[in-house]
Amino acid sequence: MPLTVSDVLQVPALAVGRPVVRAGRAGLGTEVRWVHVSEQRRPAGTLSGGDLVLSIGAAIADPATDHADYLAELRDAGAVALVVELGQHLTTLPSTLVQAARRLRFPLVELRDTVRFIEVTEVVHARLLNDQYTRLQFTQTVTETFRSLLVAAAGVDEVVERAARLLGAPVVLEDLAHRAIGFAGEPARSLLRDWGARSRQAHATAPGTGTGWPEVPVGPPGERWGRLVVPRRVTDPGRASLVLRQAGETVTVLTRIAAATPATALEPQGRLLADLLDGRAGDDDERARAQALGFDPTGPFLVLVATTAAPGDRVVRDAVGDLRLSALVGVLRPGRVGVVVSGADAETPAHLRAHLDHDRVPVLATAARVAPTFDRLPGLLIEALRAADVALAFPQPGAFVWRPRDLGARGLAADLGDDRRLAGYVDDQLGPLLGMAAPRREPLLATLRAYLDSGGRMTGFAERIGVGRATAYGRLEKLAGVLDRDLTDPYQRTSIHLALLAYDGGRAQDGGATRPTAARSPASRSSP
Structure with a gap:
């Protein structure tokens, strides 16, 4: 000081x-x-x-x-x-x-x-010299701190956290729209309260005049996209300026290296959604964080999860932007992008579908109902995430938007997962086929899927495999012989279908690897 x-x-x-x-x-x-x-x-x-x-x-x-x-x-x-x-x-x-x-x-x-x-x-003079030495030491500490973060390619959050720790004061990283995309030093419920209005008022006032806050721009010259601020008066403006300046330069370089943009705002949205998924929505901090990101936390909310090839969050964000939706968009985990839309209607999933590349986003899953309040979001995020996982593990031709009620037997098979009883059931129903070598097994599995997906209708089955009805009957007879099942019987067909769903789901979760199974003789099995 x-x-x-x-x-x-x-x-x-x-x-x-x-x-x-x-x-x-x-x-x-x-x-x-x-x-x-x-x-x-x-x-x-x-x-x-x-x-x-x-x-x-x-x-x-x-x-x-x-x-x-x-x-x-x-x-x-x-x-x-x-x-x-x-x-x-x-x-x-x-x-x-x-x-x-x-x-x-x-x-x-x-x-x-x-x-x-x-x-x-x-x-x-002794005090002045001691203060100068202390300042020199502090400057060296600040320089070494941010240099090490730069070398380690640290995250922006860590840079903001270190700046707050060095100053012993809260620090906020905001974009030019006054949305808080990073913060440290105080709980969100107090630090980010009514952030947009407070930030605009302080930014319009010169620092050091009573209401102004110490701040530095973030981003390359001519491409500024944000600010680092200390949202309070400080007793040592020089110290605050030193830390903010070096922290701002570090954030600029790190985001430049990562080819990031001011919409690193997506990163805090993802963290917020991940925290909600962990069940912390009851904390007022999450509400304050959402509001500081420009999101209205009063509801109602539509909850969706898109499956993507990482990094696929941008394609989802672009679609949300095209529709001008008020939404939080963020990666919940690799390949899963959460979307919470405020004030959405029943047509929103269909509109999103029209704006998404189905090759990059094969599944869009929604929760069963809208969330009337912010604290209901965790349960609905879990529900939509489960629907997305099941839909991806059990693909259905032509399906894109999935709701929990669409999961049916697929959802049951996913819930049972690696349960040994389910594994035993799969072996009972499909053992002879799964025990074959891959060159024989895979064509037969594809034929079985085509038959079951056609609902047992021979015309549809023949069209699916691209042969005439006579040939289709021959293929079906061969399958029935391998499985020792009457595939024209609806009950036996349902049993086989459920086993195939469980098998395909397990293989999808294993990354496409075939699970080993023992071949059994026809005499060792009984009809369902």
Whole structure:
């Protein structure tokens, strides 16, 4: 913290002189860089700037001294205050001196008792030198901190966190629309309350004037996309400026390396959705974070999950932007992008479908119902995420938008997962086929899928496999013989279909690998 005129007046070696401020009280907060004892009538050239001048009044008592010129020269030479000891040359300060100091708003202080100036200079200079050394150490710490973050390619959040820790104050990273895309140092519920309005008001006010906040721009020159701010008054603006400047430069370089844009705003949206998925929506912090990102947390909300090839979040975000939806969009986990839309209607999923590339986004899953309030989002995100997982594991030709009710037997198979009873059931129903070598097994599996997907209708089955009905009957007979099942029987066909769904779902979750199974003889199985 810089040493001010007021601080020097409280130094015990000077305070014993009973200092009285006669003029320039508003300047007592000015930083003092040195203490200089001077009796010269022409001080110009003897001061270095930021000097507090101590005097016993010899130059002031000289009849040849013009008090107004004397004070003006002191000020112009860089002096920040004049402290005059009464007694040896003056019993009181001349009124012309006091009036001149008041006109110049220059701090003028009289000492009513004798003071040992040498002790004052020793104490103050020692403190100043110690402060300078401390500042130098702090500067080195700041430089090394952000250099290490840059070398480690740290995340933007970590940069903001370190800046807040160095300053011992909250720090917020916002975009040019005053949306808080990163913060540290205080809970969101207090720090980000009504963020947009507060930020705009502070940004319109010069820093240091009472309502302005210390801030630095973020982004390359000419391409500024955000700001780092300390949302409060600070006691040491120089310290805040140093940390914010280096933090801002680090964020700029890191986002440049990652080819990121100001819409790194997507990153905090993803973190917020991930936190909601963890069930922390009851905390007012999440509401404040959502509102600070420009999202209305009052609802109602439509919850969706899109499956993508990473990094596929941009294609989803672009579609949301094309539709001008008010939404949070973010990666919940690799290949799964969550979307929470405020004020959506029943047609929103269909509109999104029309704006999404189905090759890059094969599935769009929705929760069963809208969330009337913010605290209902965690359960619906889990529901939509499950629907997306099942839909991707059990693909259905032509299906794109999935709701929980669409999962049916696929959902049941997914819920059972690796349950040994399900694995046993699959082996019971499909064992002879799955025990074949891949060159024979895969064509037969494809034929079985085509038959089951056609609902047992021979015309549809023949069309699916691209053969005539007579050939289709032959293929079906071959399958029935391998499986030892009557595939025309609806109950047996349903049993086989459920086993095939479970098998395909397990293989999809294993990345397409075929699960080993033991081949069984027809005699070892019984009809369902």
